[in-house]
Amino acid sequence: MNNKYQVESMEKHPALAFILTLLFSIFVLLRPQEIFPSLYGVPVIAVLSVLTLIVIFSSYRPIKFVPQHYFLLALYPVVFISGVLGWNNNGLTQANFYFNSALIPLLIFSITFTSAERQTKFMWLSLIISAFLVHNGHVQQNSADGFGWSGTQYVEKGRITYLGILGDPNDLGIFFILNIPFALYFFRNSSFIGKTVALCALSWLFYGIYMTNSRGAMIALSGVLAAYFIIKYGGVKAIISSLILAPVGLVVMSSFRAVSSDEASAKGRLWAWWDGLEMLKANPIWGVGSGNFLEHHGRVAHNTYVQIAAELGLTGYILWSSILFLTLYLGFNCIQLSKTLKNSKVTVELLQELQLNATLFYSLCGFAMCSFFLTRNLFIGFYMIAGMLIASYLRIIKIDSSFKVNYSIAMKKVITAAFSMLIIIWITLKFTL
Helix, strand or coil: CHHHHHHHHHCECCHHHHHHHHHHHHHHHCCHHHCCHHHCCCCHHHHHHHHHHHHHHHHCECCCCCHHHHHHHHHHHHHHHHHHHCCCCCHHHHHHHHHHHHHHHHHHHHHHCCCHHHHHHHHHHHHHHHHHHHHHHHHHHHCCCCECCCCCECECCCECCCCHHHCCHHHHHHHHHHHHHHHHHHHHHCCHHHHHHHHHHHHHHHHHHHHHCCHHHHHHHHHHHHHHHHHHCCHHHHHHHHHHHHHHHHHHHHCCCCCCCCCHHHHHHHHHHHHHHHHHHHCCCCCCCCCCHHHHHCCCCCCHHHHHHHHHHHHHHHHHHHHHHHHHHHHHHHHHHHCCCCHHHCCHHHHHHHHHHHHHHHHHHHHHHHCCCCCCCCCHHHHHHHHHHHHHHHHHHHHCHHHCCCHHHHHHHHHHHHHHHHHHHHHHHHHHC
């Protein structure tokens, strides 16, 4: 008991860093600096990033690093080298993109979320931000000129947009997908008022996804629901659930833009995947250089896995995919082990942490599935969710060490999954082109 008290007394998790993280999230996602003239040109995000890191490294104790941090740090020189070898004069610029949009968010979110309370506060904030974004889209679609209160205009016959990193309808769709598990968590774990608010948020998110008219988001939504039923129930129940949901999904999907491989746009995406694999075949170690896919094909791959492999080769692909798949593995492992726990071992604290872990796992599943149809390797939302899932895992193993992962075993599975992804894509192309 004394040893436990001494360890806890040595821990320092100042609230200032978490408050700065919330402010960072607001300025990254809601973009008030692009709405209010008084903030035009002010580098708010950069300042908040630096201040948060200063507070973390000067005050947080202990600071725990996991393999994902080192993988992302190693990706920096890989991006630079691939750019140099690919005759890309912007190799250093591309590397800095990864540093600013990936490494910094992953570090901040994996370190500052030291309690379930902090996690739930962020989830509520994210849902509130989502509500503003959906409302802006609603205004766009119902205005005479297509403009929302943010000053952004819808594109392509009503597909809603927003500012900054959410300026593309597909990015908005991904962000809404990431938030759906948050709404479901509060619906399951709140009072009547909380359940009502969560249900309204869930409906609002579905409406937002509909307005983005994003194929990738709709397919990812279907995939996340399928993953939930398979993992939650398994066996016959999962099959029955899939059979019930499939007709509903097809009806909903039919109201969106066609997703068939026979459709011209989809066919172009498949050829982009093929050309990406050809680039990897010709440059297997370093790829054609970060940002050079367009130089070789003329359009993005519309598949994050293919684009990463083509531009950064197997070196960069293994590093990036390991960040995603290893983080997913941490979450999945906690879900599976939680099924074997005896009720006597499950404390209220552990139960809440496991529920939050599952929530973040399904949120990250949404990104992983969107990435199969969109190129979003620098989407900051991914690194924010991954950071929080890592933080969730660290909190869980602090409560119960039986959830601790053997990273050597985990990495074998992760690398197998990474190569399997490319093989699945290759097989898909063989049967569709």
